[in-house]
Amino acid sequence: MRYIVLVAGGSFNPVTNMHLRMFELARDALIKTGQFKVLGGIVSPVSDGYNKPSLLPSKHRIEMLKLALGRGGCSDGIPSSWIRLGTWEAIRSQWTPTRKVLDHYQRRIDAMLADTDEAQLNGPPDGKRSRIDEESDELAWLRSLVAKLRAKESQPDVRIMLLCGGDVLQSFAVKGVWQEEDMVSIVRDYGMVVLSRPGSDPHRFVHTFDLINPYERNIRLVTEWAVNDISSTLIRRTLQRNESVRYMLPDPVIDYIYRNGLYGSTASWPRLENFAD
Amino acid sequence: MTGGGDLPVHNVLLVACGSFNPVTNMHLRMFELARDALTRTGRFRVLGGLVSPVSDAYSQVAQLEGLAAVNHRLEMIRLALQPPSREGPAAWVRLARWEAGLADWTPTRRVLDHYQAVMDCRPVQQGAEVQAGATAGASAATAAAAGAATDPLTVAHPMLLCGSDMLKSFAVPGLWTNDDLVKILRDYGLIVITKPSCNPQQIIFENDLLNTYEQNIALVTEWTVNELSSAFVRRALRRRESVRYLLPDPVIEYIYRNALYQSTTERPRLVRWFVLSFLLMSFR
Numbered sequence: 001m002r003y004i005v006l007v008a009g010g011s012f013n014p015v016t017n018m019h020l021r022m023f024e025l026a027r028d029a030l031i032k033t034g035q036f037k038v039l040g041g042i043v044s045p046v047s048d049g050y051n052k053p054s055l056l057p058s059k060h061r062i063e064m065l066k067l068a069l070g071r072g073g074c075s076d077g078i079p080s081s082w083i084r085l086g087t088w089e090a091i092r093s094q095w096t097p098t099r100k101v102l103d104h105y106q107r108r109i110d111a112m113l114a115d116t117d118e119a120q121l122n123g124p125p126d127g128k129r130s131r132i133d134e135e136s137d138e139l140a141w142l143r144s145l146v147a148k149l150r151a152k153e154s155q156p157d158v159r160i161m162l163l164c165g166g167d168v169l170q171s172f173a174v175k176g177v178w179q180e181e182d183m184v185s186i187v188r189d190y191g192m193v194v195l196s197r198p199g200s201d202p203h204r205f206v207h208t209f210d211l212i213n214p215y216e217r218n219i220r221l222v223t224e225w226a227v228n229d230i231s232s233t234l235i236r237r238t239l240q241r242n243e244s245v246r247y248m249l250p251d252p253v254i255d256y257i258y259r260n261g262l263y264g265s266t267a268s269w270p271r272l273e274n275f276a277d
Numbered sequence: 278m279t280g281g282g283d284l285p286v287h288n289v290l291l292v293a294c295g296s297f298n299p300v301t302n303m304h305l306r307m308f309e310l311a312r313d314a315l316t317r318t319g320r321f322r323v324l325g326g327l328v329s330p331v332s333d334a335y336s337q338v339a340q341l342e343g344l345a346a347v348n349h350r351l352e353m354i355r356l357a358l359q360p361p362s363r364e365g366p367a368a369w370v371r372l373a374r375w376e377a378g379l380a381d382w383t384p385t386r387r388v389l390d391h392y393q394a395v396m397d398c399r400p401v402q403q404g405a406e407v408q409a410g411a412t413a414g415a416s417a418a419t420a421a422a423a424g425a426a427t428d429p430l431t432v433a434h435p436m437l438l439c440g441s442d443m444l445k446s447f448a449v450p451g452l453w454t455n456d457d458l459v460k461i462l463r464d465y466g467l468i469v470i471t472k473p474s475c476n477p478q479q480i481i482f483e484n485d486l487l488n489t490y491e492q493n494i495a496l497v498t499e500w501t502v503n504e505l506s507s508a509f510v511r512r513a514l515r516r517r518e519s520v521r522y523l524l525p526d527p528v529i530e531y532i533y534r535n536a537l538y539q540s541t542t543e544r545p546r547l548v549r550w551f552v553l554s555f556l557l558m559s560f561r
Contacts, residue, residue, distance in 0.1 A: 017302070017522040024519035180471060226523060227504040244309035247302040247525075248501060251361040269365040270312070 003149060003156055004030055006041040006193065009089070009098050009162040011052060011232065012061050014257065015068045016228040018248045019043070023083050025164050028194040029222040038159065039145050041083040042105065043069070043140055054236065056088045056138035060262060085140045087220040098162065099182035102190050105258070106160045108139055113158065114145040130157060162186055166196035169219075170205060172212065183211055191218035198223055239265040288433040290418055291326040291468070292392060294376070294385045296335065296507070298343070299352055299522045299532065300328070300357045303505040307470045308370050314497040315468065324433070326370035327392065327418070328354050334382040343511065345537050347377045357528040384405050385437065386457035391417045391466050392435045407451035434465055441471040441480070446485045455486070469496055472503040499559075512531055514540040 006026055012019060023041045030036040045061050046052075065085045070268045089101050149156045169192070171177050186192060196202045202221045204214060212219065230248045238245050240263060245254055291311055297304060307327045315321035330351060336344040344350075350372060360368040370506050376388050394401045395418040418435075437443075444467070462466065471477045477496050481487040487494065505523055513520050515538065520529055532540050 021522040024521045028518045186427050225504060226502075226509050229501045229503070244311040246361065247306045255362045255365070269361055270369050 001157070002036050003039045003158045003160045004036050005039050005105065005109065006088070006163040007044055007102055007160055008041070009044045009046065009101060009230055010164075011050065011055055012043065012045045012065055013052075013055055013232050014061065014064050014249060014253060014263070016230045016232055016235055017247075018228045020068060020083070020250075021224070021226075022163060022165065022195045022229055025222055025224060026220075027082070029193065029220060030161075033220075034173055038082070039149070040142070041163070042086040042262060043083060043196065044056070044086040044089045044101055047090050047092045047095060049093050051095070054263075056262060060256075060260070062087060062090060064253045067256055068250045084138045084141050088138075097179065097182055097183050099179075102160050102162060102186065105142075106190070109142060109146065109158050109160070112143055113150070113156065133172055135136075160190050162192045164194055165194065166194055166200050166202050167195075169194045169202055173205070173209060180211060187212045187215035187218050191215075191220070192218045193222060193226050195222050197229075198225060198228055236263045239263040239267070242267040244270070279340055280435050285432055286322055287436075287465070287466070288321060288322045288324050289436040290388060290392060290396065290434070291323050291370075291438045292329055292373070292435045293327070293390055293438040295331065296341070296344060296426045297328065297330045297354055297442075297509050298345055299350065299524065299528060299538070300354045300511060301367065301505055301507055302522075303499075303502050304328070305357060305370075305442065305525075306499065307438060311468045311495075312369075313493060317493050318495075323369075323417075326438070327373040327435075328358065328370060329373040329376045331353060332377050332382060335378065338382045346385055349385070349531075349535060351377055353528045353531055356531055357525045359525075359527065370476055384457055385456075386454075386460050389435045389437060389461065393465075396433055396435070414486070436466045436468055437461055438468050441469060441475045441477055444469050444471075444477055444480055445488075447487060448480065455549050458486055459490075462486065462493055466493040467495070468498050469494060471496065473500060474503075475497060492501055504521060511538045514538040517541060 006023060008019070008022065010019070023043075027038045027041070030038055043065055045058060045065060046055075048055065048058050049264070062085065069083055069085060086101075088104055089096050146156075146158065149158070172183055194202055206216055206219055206221070235245050235248060238248075239257065242265065255269075257263060257265060291308060293304065293307065295304075310325045310457065312326070315323055333344065333347045335341065351372065354372050358368050358370055358372055360366065373388075373392075375391060376383050391401055447458060468479055481491055481494060498508050512525055513523075514532065517540075520532075532538060
């Protein structure tokens with residue numbers, strides 16, 4: 001039995017129900033195969049160094065993710081206890097290739113399993129530590145998950161797997177976007193769960209793309225049947241037009257956006273006149 | 278609010294009828310889209326919204342199986358309609374219990390008539406079970422009408438909010454009485470939310486009655502959450518798959534707690550090979 005930690009990268013500008021649903025579908029799909037158990041999920045937003053126009057500062061994107069995952073703010077919903085926010089990538093000043101993010105988490109997990117994990121051995125530091133190495137919430141959480149697992153199994157097999165949409169898979173074929181060795185490493189050493197809409201043809205892509213085709217069995221394709229075209233771009237556009245985005249992303253995230261006037265929104269929750277209770 | 282020249286501004290109360298079995302983000306999204314679309318035209322002022330689930334009597338009429346008991350469906354809708362923020366304003370869409378409390382199935386036209394009467398402050402037929410909360414819809418409608426009454430040049434009426442399924446059903450012979458259809462189309466109006474793949478203009482074109490009142494039918498395309506249906510949610514629950522982010526968390530929690538729609542939080546257990554072989558061996 002292989003234990004998987006799903007890692008999804010992206011701008012999350014802002015996080016939407018589609019992103020969150022992606023995790024749920026991937027988890028169900030992996031469990032259904034009978035070969036995997038899903039230990040958890042990590043959302044890893046890009047750093048501000050990504051240089052995309054209209055990318056909000058990571059401070060906001062991180063706060064919205066925290067609200068979406070129910071780890072902060074006024075969320076009354078069920079906290080998403082199996083998905084956590086990963087800030088390692090976000091706090092770095094430069095953009096980090098996806099493969100390096102996966103490497104980072106896999107290395108930490110391997111160290112936890114081999115008892116060579118620094119934080120476990122050394123305890124809290126007395127000297128100065130660089131911001132990048134600072135203990136982040138998701139590592140503490142991973143550590144506890146791994147510890148629980150080792151209480152049950154002597155040599156658990158814990159692997160990181162990349163979670164993404166069909167557009168990311170298709171971007172493999174676009175020159176200059178990915179390093180070849182990164183793509184090979186991702187499909188060979190980690191594996192992917194790819195969420196696609198019905199009608200798109202990820203199977204054909206995997207079939208025709210020579211670089212990744214040898215690792216076909218590590219690429220799990222899942223169809224999102226409740227077509228969920230809630231893209232961040234659409235959310236931003238709707239907010240700009242002062243129209244409603246309710247039920248496309250969690251209420252606490254919308255609340256945050258309204259309160260901070262993000263994405264050009266000047267709206268607030270609809271207050272209909274003469275509609276007293 | 279100007280209506281563009283001398284055109285009257287319609288003050289409308291959006292009313293959605295259906296089984297809501299269960300209520301999903303798609304239903305909730307419909308209200309948001311409708312409100313934005315109508316407000317954009319400048320000819321409408323949306324006073325509020327009502328979700329009016331059918332009574333249990335509907336399952337006999339429609340030969341429907343698997344319709345969750347009305348008290349469950351009402352509670353799920355109530356949970357779904359909670360306002361988004363504790364510090365923010367009260368919700369603009371409310372739960373309407375009148376139809377659900379009636380012993381017999383009630384045609385949609387009668388539901389709309391009922392709320393028109395409430396808005397006009399005329400006496401209304403009480404349902405057989407008048408629960409404490411049964412008048413929430415009525416009070417919402419009254420308040421809405423009171424708001425409208427401040428401007429004597431305007432009209433206030435309920436407007437039927439629905440999806441393309443209901444629009445298509447208008448063309449099915451025998452399903453609706455001509456009288457009811459005319460009343461709805463002529464006096465109340467329709468706002469239809471459709472998926473991109475649907476062609477509502479064609480449905481209207483091909484039906485004489487719909488065509489006559491085309492001006493009273495507003496069409497809105499739902500570009501995003503368009504394949505999500507109650508049937509989809511029920512199927513996923515049956516298969517023990519996640520429905521998170523398809524409907525509000527409090528509703529999901531309620532479904533699991535009451536084991537509705539054959540839901541269970543247990544994942545199907547795979548019988549391990551060695552257990553099976555042990556059992557086989559023990560029978561030798």
